[in-house]
Amino acid sequence: MSDCDRCTIAGVLQNRATTNGSGTRSIAIVGPPNSGKSTLFNRITGLRQKVANYPGVTVERRDGRARLEDGREVTIIDLPGIYSLTPRSEDERVARDVLTGNMPGVPRPDGVLLILDSTNLSRHLVLAAPILALGLPTLVVLNMADDLRERGGEVDTEALSQQLGAPVILASAMRGEGLEPIWRFLAEHGTAPSPAELPAIEDIPKCRAWAARVGQRASYQPPGPPEMTRKLDAIFLHPVIGPLIFGVVVVLVFQSIFSWARPMMDGVQWLVTWSGAQVGELMPPSVLRSLLLEGVWRGVGSVLVFLPQILLLFLFIGILEDSGYLARAALIADRTMARVGLQGKSFIPLLSAYACAVPAILATRTIENKRDRIATILIAPLMTCSARLPVYTLIIAAFLPERPLLGPLLGTRAAAMLGLYVLGFAAAVATARLLKSSILKSERSAFVLEMPPYRRPTLRSLGLRLLDRSKIFLRRAGTVILGVAVVLWVLAHLPLSGGMAPPIEQSLAGSIGRAVEPVIEPLGFNWKIGIGLITSLAAREVIVGTLGTIYGMEPDAGSLGLQQALRQDLSPAGAVSLLVFFAFAMQCMSTIAVVRRETAGWKWPLIQFAYMSALAWAGAFLAYRITNALLA
Template identity: 40%
Template sequence: MTPPLAGADDARLPLVALAGNPNTGKTSLFNALTGLRAKVGNYPGVTVDRRVGRITTARGEVEVVDVPGCYSLVARSADEQIAVDVLSGIGERRPDVVVFCVDATQLARSLYLVTQAQELGTRCVIALTMVDEAKDAAPDPRALADALACEVVSTNPRRQVGIVELRAAIDRALAAGAAEPVWRWTPSPGLRERLDQVRAALPASWPQLDALALWALQSIDDEDELEGIAPSLRDAVAAAVPVEDAARLDDEIVLARWRWLDERTAGLIRARPDRGRTEQVDRILLHRGFGFLIFAGVMFLLFASLFAGADPAIGLVERSFGWLGDRVRDGLGAGLLTDFLVDGVINGVGSVLVFLPQILLLFFFIGLLEDCGYMARVAYLMDRLMKAMNLHGRAFVPMLSGFACAIPAVLATRTMERRRDRLLTMMVVPLMTCSARLPVYSLIIGALFPTAAFGLSTKSLLLSAMYLFSVVTALVAAFVLSRTVKPLKARRLPFVIELPPYRLPRLRDVARMMWEKTSAFLREAGTVILACTIVLWALLSFPRHLPSSAPDYDAQIAAAPTSEARIELEHQKEGDLRRHSYAGRLGRALEPAIAPLGFDWKIGVGIIGAFAAREVFVSTMGVVYSVGADVDEESQPLRDAMRAAKRPDGRPVYTPLVGLSLMVFFALACQCMSTLAVVRRETGGLGWPMFLFAYMTTLAWVMSFLVFQIGSLLGY
């Protein structure tokens, strides 16, 4: 749920909804109509973008709301339910006028939705799009207006053509007032009886319309995933439609509409749209050989820019916030407030903004691929592989992005229409080896493994193994989750996707999407990440005094003969403080739980610190081992300290086996509060992030346990 958008949703203004099939240029039209005056939020209860904007017509300000693209109002899921709710005003204000984006090359299919809306008594205006593409095939707007008895405006939102005319048409439609339901077909006596039966059971808060009774007859059954349907309505539909009659009922309704549409549009569609250029491009892009080569190239470019291309910007964010922290520290002097501001707030804001370069880059790519039509081809090319794991073909881009960072990858799942596909992808993306795991792996490998094995670098061998391991686990997890967890189960739904013609992407629309995604992330996930960073900071820094049994570090530091000795003492004090902090105590309390994995409590503290971001493990270990927080994964003193660490019985803490167990733990555990924060945002609740955390951590514990115990038995 999102709070009402400031400045939008003004109940006094006339309301216009913008609806239509996917790929009809609806987003471009929305952008062209509303200019920059739009806000994005979520539809209540679901995580589907709700974009609201304003336009000015002759009669003054008008509010415009974007309806998610759909082919029909009949719904199976809460996401699909939005369209009928918005159009008929269930739980929302009913729009005074609905503008339908109608693709001139796909006339009949686009108009199916319009006939449904007219049955609801919607005042319709048709914005004909893709007219330039249709060329001779484009229907005559006047003939179309006659056939459907509503205003038709020919537009090209990409070139701002027809926008003024569309505003005027909206104005005239608003002036015309409410419309009466128009049915293009007459229900059979049997259906009529059922409609009356169900109509009597419609909730009092719904408009009492035959069209909604018809909607209920088709949408509500044992298998639907609709939300907020009154049990009495469910019972009425179940009584009216015996299971064996459902198919015949659908046939009557759908075929009757198509009969009318086919008859009316036969004369309007003047030619077969020319797809010559798209077919030529597809011959290469979907080619058995070249197609995959180009696909691999595009995906490599996407991955490389996320992985490496974002680095300078990420470094800049980190340096700027480091610099800002230093200035604040210099200005305020040491103290609790300074620590809170620098390590809590500034560090926290930095740890939110550090995601922006990758989010912006990923959505730049997604925007381009989506707009030009290649994203549909990604799904087409990858479906065979992805469906084996019950994943959607479009899940490929988020999964690949997961190698860079799970945060943009989770945000990218919105490109999938179905909630189930989005959820399943979100549940496995955090298993991919993200770049934050690399410093942890590098530290462990550098400290605990020989530099070469079988004549090859151990580091590259083990890193490759960890990448492979993460891909295999993610795919297996997708397969298992989709078979065991009910909301993730693959239902037999058709994989019907459109392969739209290739179109030049429009940078303005892409830039707008980048901005919308980023601001939504900052608003809805950034605040949570900031709050968590501050809580973690407090856990790691309180209490701020040492027990009386500790050495008097301050006196020793004051008396230190050399600056090296002083720094070493300061590191020792810092380490002792960390060991006595709440996080340190939590690490100790965790020890019995992680001892079977080969970990001691110091590793426990590192794991808690890593919750802010996995790479923080390295600096936390630096503090815990009293070599200072200022270490990186290549730090020799930290490696030496780890190698020298002994258990109470004198055996070393770190063996290669412990290292392996620790890497497996980091590969699988959901050690990232930012991931949990974006999953909460994208699923609209705490349930899924809790599930994600629980299943990944359990999996990590069990796998590390097996590695360590079996390894120990084998004598490693």
């Protein structure tokens, strides 16, 4: 078991930043996972949030601003959920470095909001010891006070405050109850805590004994068992009904991605086309107009279309997560996932990958085991994402006549589509096995999952979550995809001959297509498909637009429909080969970018790209040969 992350503070480049001179106070929110930390953060900061990564690690950095009554602003830092400050995981190291002022670019906070679950104090109070020992002004927020009250629990905040030497309040971040003292704390300069006693913070049993003692002196009465949760678990974890509900949830998510998102996606498509046409009317025919319409509009539009799908998916994941069902789903899926060397927490990210690998990779953040997380990230793009659909649809429609296979239930085209889904899934499973038995081997026993009580999701939290994800998605569409679209357009329009764009064959894009032809010829592709493959490196579905452009630019093929044109250029074996190529290849800049971000480096995205490209080439080559042999 490698434990290489255990670098000492002294070994890290010290970049000690003290309280910044600008006068803006910053307060860190600290708490164990499931303490309601993020709910409180959302309460205080509302829409004034910023999400980024801490340098060199995969931990999400979440900052926000709280506006005080007098108009002043306070920076709020939402630290990752932790059980202790012992720097063993990346999360704990980040929390510790920020709190001690050793995180480059983050000034040491002026105070700490320590969020603990009041229904679970015997465990959560343990974190108070290392936090109070920091000596920063601290407000201890005992969250979920409503739950504690309803379940008959009690705690004397005055007595607890005396024991901890810091102010203690009861609050409910979800209902917005008892938050006034938090605002006062944000406004004023507090004093360092003076706890009655502190245990040796390295020793867990001693810390727990301390927490028990402190809790007792504050006459802490733990609440009764969560009856509602027990009742719901009797249904959701029932040996027969449980898996059935699980199946229904999975089908529901699928259905929402593929059917319910459709009208919204058509709407976005219409909006893109319509706005493009409006812009086109405003401008005289010129190079700039062509760049805007054929480059920017088409490129960015082809990606924006997926926004409804991604939002729906995150709405579902948000509901599942906030309600507490996600943990149950992970529990149910664990045994099946374990067969391929993964674990229950990989299930939802992989399910999301059927919509788009990008949100799927963002969703892997819930997996604590780093190796499991990377394995999940690496196989996610093999799942059949929705960007492959336009490509599959075009090729299948062009080459496969529709005939009933199972009466009206299943036709040849749907069967081909289903086959491609199975192909991607099989490749993902095989890759997971390969990874987990080689470079990402890890102890299987690391699966530890807390089952939070069921709660009703709030619109506020769901809304903020959706906003957050769409911001990330749109930012990418506005940068990476836009850049690629413009570059492609330029390549297709240079060199100018007599002030006009050259025929596609003689353009730079054409030359590139010809240059790669020898590599893809064994797969049954010519240079035109080659250009499509290169442009689809930006995003898979771009190949459809590119082929349209290519054939549109060729006078001879101009009158033929795209499907007919394809049939002239691609043999049936070549079509099968192209489908297999798209099933396996990592043709997606956004995925590469997000993998780089999430794994904090180029190593994994490069390995992934090389692996998937090799798999795609080999798979397409075999498919081409076998189909040719079968058709001969």
